[in-house]
Amino acid sequence: MGKTIAEKIFASHLVDNPSGDIQVIRLDAVFCHEITTPVAITDLEARGMDRVFDPARIKAVIDHVTPAKDSKTAMQGKILREWALRHGIIDFFDIGDNGVCHALFPEKGFVRPGYTIIMGDSHTCTHGAFGAFAAGVGTTDLEVGMLKGVCAFHAPQTMKVSITGELAAGVYAKDVILAVIGKLGVNGATNRVIEFGGPVVDAMSMEARMTLCNMAIEAGGTSGICAPDMTTVTYLWPFIQDEFDSPEAALEAYGAFTADSDAVYAEEIVFHVGDLVPMATFGYKPDQVKPIAEMVGEKVDQVYIGSCTNGRIEDLRVAAEVLKGRHIHKGVRGVLSPATPAVYKAALKEGLIEIFMDAGFCVTNPTCGACLGMSNGVLAEGEVCASTTNRNFNGRMGKGGMVHLMSPASAAATALTGAITNSHIYTGGE
Amino acid sequence: MKSFNGKILFLDRSDINTDEIIPARYLTEITKEALKPYLLEDLEMTGFAPERDVAPSGAVITRANFGCGSSREHAPWALEVNDINIVIGESFARIFKQNMFNCGMMAVELSRDVLDDLMTRFAGKETELVTDLEAGVFHFTAAGEALEVPFEISDFDRALVEAGGWVGYADQHY
Incomplete structure (x- = not known):
């Protein structure tokens, strides 16, 4: 066998x-x-x-x-x-x-x-x-x-x-x-x-x-x-x-x-993923998932790009592609945490960090930090974060906070409008 | 060996996760005792108030997938320092269940039907659990109600409970 x-x-x-x-x-x-x-x-x-x-x-x-x-x-x-x-x-x-x-x-x-x-x-x-x-x-x-x-x-x-x-x-x-x-x-x-x-x-x-x-x-x-x-x-x-x-x-x-x-x-x-569209979570459990298209317009206070899920160089490239030459919405806090020093250095060399900073993102050192509500971007009660991390449990990024998990492209697009957004309006595609 | 007896705290919900059992903001503690005041602090459930309900309890009865999420052993520890050494549910997240037995504690599965019956007959009442580990029987008693329910744990899990956890067992065997 x-x-x-x-x-x-x-x-x-x-x-x-x-x-x-x-x-x-x-x-x-x-x-x-x-x-x-x-x-x-x-x-x-x-x-x-x-x-x-x-x-x-x-x-x-x-x-x-x-x-x-x-x-x-x-x-x-x-x-x-x-x-x-x-x-x-x-x-x-x-x-x-x-x-x-x-x-x-x-x-x-x-x-x-x-x-x-x-x-x-x-x-x-x-x-x-x-x-x-x-x-x-x-x-x-x-x-x-x-x-x-x-x-x-x-x-x-x-x-x-x-x-x-x-x-x-x-x-x-x-x-x-x-x-x-x-x-x-x-x-x-x-x-x-x-x-x-x-x-x-x-x-x-x-x-x-x-x-x-x-x-x-x-x-x-x-x-x-x-x-x-x-x-x-x-x-x-x-x-x-x-x-x-x-x-x-x-x-x-x-x-x-x-x-x-x-x-x-x-x-x-x-x-089969031929007809898959960008997805996000909507509740306090990671299986509460629906198409971004059904959540468009939901306001966020913070956008977090980083973590062991999506803090690698490919992720930063994808997000920078959306952000390039644009500025995040007034009132939204953008936090980028490159996952490792090598990712950070590569992003500097490729000019990605400049794109993020010009767009209004704060760039932190590599750390798990905000993903589990420990540092570098903890939410206040009642706040909402679009995040490239992996867990949306109640209170995960701070007591009383809500997390919507999504891809770096979707998170970047969301930062630009201040509300959940499909990245295709900036880059084409689905 | 630890005590697996005490007043039951009924948490009638599935997927109670590690962050609800002990939030990450308390993971900076380096002693188990320091976790004591924070058990279930972020669990929002109608009729449940941690500051009122945790202290008198010695056992938890819940539903499916208890302990899902993080690998933090702080979840069993937070239960342990509150003198809760046993959780009974329909199913458990793998790491949580392993952590419980690794600490010489128990996470015991009962069928949904049995849990339905227990919830119907005992939830909301002062219910005592007495565990007969050798016979594999739970004795539930409340005013006007008494029930015996057989349970099973694997030989390995039993060996861990008897050895007081995995460190003692592994040191003996490997």
């Missing part, structure tokens, strides 16, 4: 099967940030077990609130910083070269097809874009991962989502994933890995695939996953060129982490 990608990864990393369908797997990487890791560190210290399984396999970043906004966040950074230093964790990213973890770590080449990765962050599923099994976990799983390099999961059930058709101009990976979540529901993929495939995914860049996989958790999914292909190899080539004679050789090796043709899926869904 054939295997899905996740089943192949689990089979190659199995350490123990303590009971039932529980599989304890070996971890190739444990990612850490300053919000969920410090409690694990202090707990290990209290237990007299302040050790790490392999400092080279642990990557850490201060990204959620940086620079620190108060004494408490400064202390979280301090605990992580001192721990990284104490254990010789070389890949630790602090102020000056830190960025949003799920944008930064792929960019640094820390993810490979077939890898198993955990992090104390639900959007860890992003890294599945590289053909890895990457799951968000709580602090205790993280703690054991840091200490022992293992984690327990139920044997993976895979749901295959094939995306067919051709995306219209002005419709992006964000619109696709919002529509998919709208169809699956916030509980539709719980305890399952979502394997994204089909011609639309095959044609997507790594950035777009990361946007797709990033929001697998919003349907309850354990990990998103895309089969590794030449797009994956090309992205990774600077990091793997010493391991393989040629990109073709790498592709062949990574073929071990593609699904068998007779793989058995828990569910298979074909999602």
